[in-house]
Structures are given as structure tokens and as C-alpha cells.
Amino acid sequence: MRFLVREAGIRQFLDVGAGLPTADNTHELAQRIAPESRVVYVDNDPLVLVHAEALLAGSPEGACAYVDADVRDPERILAEAARTLDLGRPVALTMLGIMGQISDADRPAELVSALLSALPPGSYLALSDGTDTNEALNRAVEAYNQQSAHTYHLRSPQEIASWFAGLEPVEPGVVPTASWRTDPGDDATEAPDVSVAGVAKKA
Numbered sequence: 001m002r003f004l005v006r007e008a009g010i011r012q013f014l015d016v017g018a019g020l021p022t023a024d025n026t027h028e029l030a031q032r033i034a035p036e037s038r039v040v041y042v043d044n045d046p047l048v049l050v051h052a053e054a055l056l057a058g059s060p061e062g063a064c065a066y067v068d069a070d071v072r073d074p075e076r077i078l079a080e081a082a083r084t085l086d087l088g089r090p091v092a093l094t095m096l097g098i099m100g101q102i103s104d105a106d107r108p109a110e111l112v113s114a115l116l117s118a119l120p121p122g123s124y125l126a127l128s129d130g131t132d133t134n135e136a137l138n139r140a141v142e143a144y145n146q147q148s149a150h151t152y153h154l155r156s157p158q159e160i161a162s163w164f165a166g167l168e169p170v171e172p173g174v175v176p177t178a179s180w181r182t183d184p185g186d187d188a189t190e191a192p193d194v195s196v197a198g199v200a201k202k203a
């Protein structure tokens, strides 16, 4: 978020897979640096919706909206986002920890690309997701998937990196999440081999 707001100058955010509100939500990080930032959160969990509506109030200069929608319906997400964001101006699409919940049958690469295709040049994709690079985690997820209605899909770093195809990579590329421009004082305690993150610009 610091890169997107300070260095890339982005002021509009589409945060798909927002998650339960916590400290330093997307709009708080963005509006702390640029109060005029406009943020649309998207999630399909009713519990997230209730908490988000209660807790996610943006700055008076900016905007903060919440959309109850499924990432597998990009057209609806874009139509709803257009109520708050100017889709003629650059937007940062953030998809942090969501695509692991999407099976191959739902074609995750195409979902990312459908959302991005509606955004103008100068927009960014910031995406992170769990990788299949840790044997203990692989086994745990396999066991979880056998008992859960919602399955999780760990993927190779190469497959996740392929979702950035056609975009201009931002250094250091798609790397272990804890290594993506960690600043001194950041909490980088996550084991480095369980997820990757990357940011890239639409030319």
C-alpha cells in the first residue's frame, strides 16, 4: 500500500477479498498518506459484510464502499465498483489471500484478467497467495480440504506469477511475501516459503 500510494501515486483501490476489518485496513493505510483515496472493498462473506459496514468509515475527503459480491462474478464487481471509483482513471486492484479459495475449475487466471481488463493503463495489480512450497502446509491443507465445505488451493509460485503476465513487474517481482519491500519495523515473521506476493503495472 505504501508503494502504491506514495511511489505509484494511486488514489483508487479495488480490494477484492477484503476480509474481516482489522488494524490498518486498506483505506486506513491509503488515506493516512492521501486522505482523498477512494476504496471499494469486495467480499462474499456475510460476516465480513456486517463488520465492514459497521467499521469501515473512510475519511471525509475520500470514499470507502463495501460490495457484497463473488470474485467469480467480475462483471458485477466492476459495475458496483464504478459507483465509487472512476474506472477511467488508474486503480490498484488488490487480491490478497483470496485466489487460494478459488478452484482451478473457476479459472483463477481468467478472473484476475477479467477484472484487470476493465482498468485503464497505469493501473496496478497487487496479489499475494499461498504456495505449495511447504510440505507440512501441503499436508495440513489436504487434511483441511477433506473435511471442509470450502476447499483451499495452494499453487506453485510460478503459477501465481503467471497471473501477472503482460504487466510491467515492479521490483522485486513475485517473491516470498515477507520479502516484498519489507521496511524496518514491519512484522516479517511469516515463514518465507508459504506465500508469494507481487505488484505489477498495466502498461
Ligand SMILES: C[S@@+](CC[C@H](N)C(=O)[O-])C[C@H]1O[C@@H](n2cnc3c(N)ncnc32)[C@H](O)[C@@H]1O
Binding pocket: 016, 017, 018, 019, 020, 042, 043, 044, 045, 048, 069, 070, 071, 072, 095, 096, 097, 098, 101
Ligand atoms: C484470507 S482472507 C484475506 C483477507 C485480506 N485480503 C488480507 O490479506 O488479510 C480471504 C477473504 O476472501 C474472501 N473470499 C473467499 N472467496 C471469495 C469469493 N469467491 N468472492 C469474494 N470473496 C471471497 C473471504 O471471505 C475472506 O474474507
